[in-house]
Amino acid sequence: MSTSHSGSDSDCYSSGYSDSDDDVVERKKAIPRVLANYYLEQVLGSGYSGSIYRAKHLHTGKVVALKVQDVDHECPTNRYERYLYPYLQGGKGMPTLWAAGMQGGWDYLAIDLLGPSLDNLFRQTGKDTMDLGSVCSIAMQLIARLQFMHTRGVLHRDIQLGNCVIGLPPNDKTIYMIDFGFSKQYIDPHTKRHITDSRSKRSFIGNYWFSSVNVHCRGRVPSRRDDLEAAALMLIHLLTPRGLTWTRNGIPKTDEAHDALMDEKRAARPEDLCRGLPVEFEDFLRYTRKLKFEQCPDYETWIENFRQLKVESGYSPSEDLVWPPQPPQMRKPVTIHTPLRIRVPGAVHRDEMEGILNGLTNLNLQAARPVLGDRTNVVPRTLLLSKEKPVATVNVSSGSEENKSALPQRRYAKPKAMILLDLAKKASTATDNASLARLVKEFVKALQMNSSRTLTKEGSQFLDVLYKQLDDPSVFIPPKRPSRGRSTIEQQQQEPARAKFGVIARLRYEVKSAPSNKALGSLVSDFAKVTNKCVGRTITKDGFVFLEGVAERLAALGR
Ligand SMILES: Nc1ncnc2c1ncn2[C@@H]1O[C@H](COP(=O)(O)OP(=O)(O)OP(=O)(O)O)[C@@H](O)[C@H]1O
Numbered sequence: 001m002s003t004s005h006s007g008s009d010s011d012c013y014s015s016g017y018s019d020s021d022d023d024v025v026e027r028k029k030a031i032p033r034v035l036a037n038y039y040l041e042q043v044l045g046s047g048y049s050g051s052i053y054r055a056k057h058l059h060t061g062k063v064v065a066l067k068v069q070d071v072d073h074e075c076p077t078n079r080y081e082r083y084l085y086p087y088l089q090g091g092k093g094m095p096t097l098w099a100a101g102m103q104g105g106w107d108y109l110a111i112d113l114l115g116p117s118l119d120n121l122f123r124q125t126g127k128d129t130m131d132l133g134s135v136c137s138i139a140m141q142l143i144a145r146l147q148f149m150h151t152r153g154v155l156h157r158d159i160q161l162g163n164c165v166i167g168l169p170p171n172d173k174t175i176y177m178i179d180f181g182f183s184k185q186y187i188d189p190h191t192k193r194h195i196t197d198s199r200s201k202r203s204f205i206g207n208y209w210f211s212s213v214n215v216h217c218r219g220r221v222p223s224r225r226d227d228l229e230a231a232a233l234m235l236i237h238l239l240t241p242r243g244l245t246w247t248r249n250g251i252p253k254t255d256e257a258h259d260a261l262m263d264e265k266r267a268a269r270p271e272d273l274c275r276g277l278p279v280e281f282e283d284f285l286r287y288t289r290k291l292k293f294e295q296c297p298d299y300e301t302w303i304e305n306f307r308q309l310k311v312e313s314g315y316s317p318s319e320d321l322v323w324p325p326q327p328p329q330m331r332k333p334v335t336i337h338t339p340l341r342i343r344v345p346g347a348v349h350r351d352e353m354e355g356i357l358n359g360l361t362n363l364n365l366q367a368a369r370p371v372l373g374d375r376t377n378v379v380p381r382t383l384l385l386s387k388e389k390p391v392a393t394v395n396v397s398s399g400s401e402e403n404k405s406a407l408p409q410r411r412y413a414k415p416k417a418m419i420l421l422d423l424a425k426k427a428s429t430a431t432d433n434a435s436l437a438r439l440v441k442e443f444v445k446a447l448q449m450n451s452s453r454t455l456t457k458e459g460s461q462f463l464d465v466l467y468k469q470l471d472d473p474s475v476f477i478p479p480k481r482p483s484r485g486r487s488t489i490e491q492q493q494q495e496p497a498r499a500k501f502g503v504i505a506r507l508r509y510e511v512k513s514a515p516s517n518k519a520l521g522s523l524v525s526d527f528a529k530v531t532n533k534c535v536g537r538t539i540t541k542d543g544f545v546f547l548e549g550v551a552e553r554l555a556a557l558g559r
Helices: 077-088 118-125 132-151 224-239 255-267 279-290 299-312 350-365 401-405 415-429 433-447 457-471 488-494 503-513 517-533 541-557
Strands: 002-004 011-013 038-046 051-057 063-070 097-103 106-112 164-166 175-177
Touching: 038 063, 063 077, 077 097, 077 106, 118 164, 132 175, 132 224, 132 299, 224 279, 279 299, 279 503, 415 433, 415 457, 433 457, 433 541, 457 517, 503 517, 503 541, 517 541
Parallel strands: none
Antiparallel strands: 002 011, 038 051, 051 063, 063 106, 097 106, 164 175
């Protein structure tokens, strides 16, 4: 895995996987049995630039991991690590540096003795993929480690399974970061400013498997976003049978093979990499790729997102990595009767919603408040588009260009928001499922009308109204109900395997057989909740399929 440290131009290597104990690289000169008061007991691992020994202090008896490197090594990573370790002391999952120096041509670092790497743990299972609960714990801890390193002004720049190890008991549920040989300060210690971006050609720093597309394939300067993207790729790798496709042929041995690997990595879209995975992983990867060079990632939100996913998948909310993995506990029924306004940031209170809708109604009609469900309040399109009522509702599906051009320009400053509000209003007065189905289809169309797939406040309002329509039919016209089937939650309990898929993937599946309007309302509520929860509130492809499913199901359920 070809990399180079920014402090030097020499090429170094860092394999995607660590070597096994019996596969130690033979050093040119023999390492002495005793080095700097440490008695070297056994080799723990080795990399391109040196070996790690379990070693005991001659006088105190303290056992450490001693990282030993030839002082003349072309890639003197111990020297960089020795400089950076002090910045990282005291953080959870950061090894303590006990001693460092040079003796007899050897550069050594004495650090906490730790346990096996995630690579070792995963390989020992012999499985194709890692369980979702463990991956969520890794996600939470890894993001927290990166947050800590970044707050200390340091980038890791070589995120991979071999560089994440667990502690020894009693710290065996904690993930530690190791190998800061390619780390770098992104905040200049003198000027306190962020390092600068540059488009000039530079050597690749990182590893073949998980380095970000920007760093690996475009030669960009690494910053915080790239550590996070590498973390996202590593998590997706763990959940993908046989791993990410470009990792399957081993380390590229020729430039052509490396070019092909980069092409494959560059071309892999998040939705393709994450097909069948919980939506959080695709969202996380997208999020990391949208970050600006100097932007501070929202670590906390992502830690919480992965915690939530863990819980929703039947595991404990703890970030602890329990190894060997435990099966998910029985899913607790998710309460879906909590008022939507509490669970959805940006959703509005029922009274507030009424005020908004009434405001719109007054603007449109200058008429008395409509009776909900009273079809006589339907406004003719011509009236809606007349000049005298400039903030009138825009007909989503059939507004003619001619009519639009007659309207003042400002009316189109936020057409999407207007359309969504209009749809919310229409949904509140819909009298049957067929009308609701049409409105949901128009809602999907409106959401897709520009490149932004964000669920805006207005979009949430539509879902809120839809949810209330479906959940509380007494407010509106009661739809005819088929015989009550099993609730979706009951179905989940009987089909725990499905619980491992993401919430939206589940909703998309369940919508097809929702037995009643109320059940549909629950799904809409869950959809609003999970979409509002994800950073950027992006509606994914699965999300659109779900919404279309709602429209279809409404039409099928009839009045
Ligand atoms: N503190 C530690 N305690 C126990 N084992 C460790 C410790 N540090 C490293 N190891 C083991 O040694 C392996 C190599 O460590 P490390 O990545 O720090 O060395 P490196 O020479 O920088 O490797 P590379 O060149 O592959 O990046 C790890 O994968 C791990 O298995």
